[in-house]
Amino acid sequence: QQQVRQSPQSLTVWEGETAILNCSYEDSTFNYFPWYQQFPGEGPALLISIRSVSDKKEDGRFTIFFNKREKKLSLHITDSQPGDSATYFCAASTGYQNFYFGKGTSLTVIP
Amino acid sequence: GALVYQYPRRTICKSGTSMRMECQAVGFQATSVAWYRQSPQKTFELIALSTVNSAIKYEQNFTQEKFPISHPNLSFSSMTVLNAYLEDRGLYLCGARAGSYEQYFGPGTRLTVL
Numbered sequence: 001q002q003q004v005r006q007s008p009q010s011l012t013v014w015e016g017e018t019a020i021l022n023c024s025y026e027d028s029t030f031n032y033f034p035w036y037q038q039f040p041g042e043g044p045a046l047l048i049s050i051r052s053v054s055d056k057k058e059d060g061r062f063t064i065f066f067n068k069r070e071k072k073l074s075l076h077i078t079d080s081q082p083g084d085s086a087t088y089f090c091a092a093s094t095g096y097q098n099f100y101f102g103k104g105t106s107l108t109v110i111p
Numbered sequence: 112g113a114l115v116y117q118y119p120r121r122t123i124c125k126s127g128t129s130m131r132m133e134c135q136a137v138g139f140q141a142t143s144v145a146w147y148r149q150s151p152q153k154t155f156e157l158i159a160l161s162t163v164n165s166a167i168k169y170e171q172n173f174t175q176e177k178f179p180i181s182h183p184n185l186s187f188s189s190m191t192v193l194n195a196y197l198e199d200r201g202l203y204l205c206g207a208r209a210g211s212y213e214q215y216f217g218p219g220t221r222l223t224v225l
Contacts, residue, residue, distance in 0.1 A: 101155040
């Protein structure tokens, strides 16, 4: 059973638009949700994260919205730039336990 | 800041041979280190997890006999892929955790098996 699911698998937006990436999870004990950004040929970089005690986390153009009741979260990228084109992974964990990763959303931002 | 180094970045080995890769966390005290393999389809597979004061725990489908890991401390870890075959190819990622939350990845070691 896949613990973390992401949608869509791929997303294309125009420069300046808001990209919305979705994530859902199964285990209600998960309490930490990082998003990673990965460019081709590189390792995943921690982009932004949220803990389950919060419902929103903002960092510049990146915002996580978290709905604990529905076990869903989303990453909003406002004013998307071509440099944001990458694969984005949602992950979840509980305390010191291992992370569960989604299969990623490939984002393309067209100039 | 928190950085995780991995080397080599790329390696090619002949089928049936072995190769060793290393991981080093710099700038923070790692509380756990996890090794992952990312497939060409970008799916993450957890190989093993090491935490402070506990033994290395291998996930199903991965064994110590195939992927031995050693680390004098959690800031430095090495893993060997023994008798590598085509199905072992992929990007091997080391993730070091700071505290109970943030996990930082290295750039990965890309293994190609001929």
